[in-house]
Amino acid sequence: MHKLIRRMITTGIVSAPKPAPMDLAPETYDSAKALVRRLGRALAVRHVDAGSCNGCELEIHTLSNAHYNLEGLGIHFVASPRHADILMVTGPVSRHMVPALLTAYEALPNPKLVLALGDCAAGNGMFGVSYATVGNVSAVIPVDITLLGCPPTPTAILAAFVALTQPVASSNIK
Numbered sequence: 001m002h003k004l005i006r007r008m009i010t011t012g013i014v015s016a017p018k019p020a021p022m023d024l025a026p027e028t029y030d031s032a033k034a035l036v037r038r039l040g041r042a043l044a045v046r047h048v049d050a051g052s053c054n055g056c057e058l059e060i061h062t063l064s065n066a067h068y069n070l071e072g073l074g075i076h077f078v079a080s081p082r083h084a085d086i087l088m089v090t091g092p093v094s095r096h097m098v099p100a101l102l103t104a105y106e107a108l109p110n111p112k113l114v115l116a117l118g119d120c121a122a123g124n125g126m127f128g129v130s131y132a133t134v135g136n137v138s139a140v141i142p143v144d145i146t147l148l149g150c151p152p153t154p155t156a157i158l159a160a161f162v163a164l165t166q167p168v169a170s171s172n173i174k
């Protein structure tokens with residue numbers, strides 16, 4: 001037992017050091033923090049997968065890991081568009097998702113900020129227009145910002161949240 005304890009003490013911590021969370025784009029993180037401060041509350045995002053291949057979703061999920069720490073910035077995903085500031089849509093909009101997308105947009109409170117995320121949502125994707133897909137989000141609902149990439153990086157997604165919400169946050173300043 002003593003031998004084991006001595007070994008634990010002399011070996012120390014052997015795991016790799018945790019990477020710095022802001023090593024990717026510090027200015028993007030700073031802008032996100034400032035944005036949430038100006039809003040005076042958390043920023044809420046509702047995601048609708050309108051026929052994505054799930055590549056975009058992997059990058060979106062990555063934002064929530066300990067490294068990117070989206071929740072730590074005060075930005076979180078919500079279950080209902082009624083509670084959201086941003087409606088984020090991925091995929092080329094499969095035709096059976098059109099009614100659901102329209103319902104989500106109707107439920108979104110004003111000013112109804114919409115982010116079309118990824119090449120497919122923007123109309124530049126590999127699926128295009130077909131019997132199964134509409135081809136882009138803006139053919140179904142109004143889009144405020146389009147973020148290209150197949151898929152876009154987590155940092156680019158964060159930057160799009162900031163760009164989209166900046167005018168609303170600025171109007172909060174008294």
Ligand code: SF4
Pocket residue numbers: 051052053054055056090091092117118119120121125126149150151
């Ligand atoms: S943009 Fe690329 S990663 Fe995103 S849904 Fe389309 S094919 Fe998949």
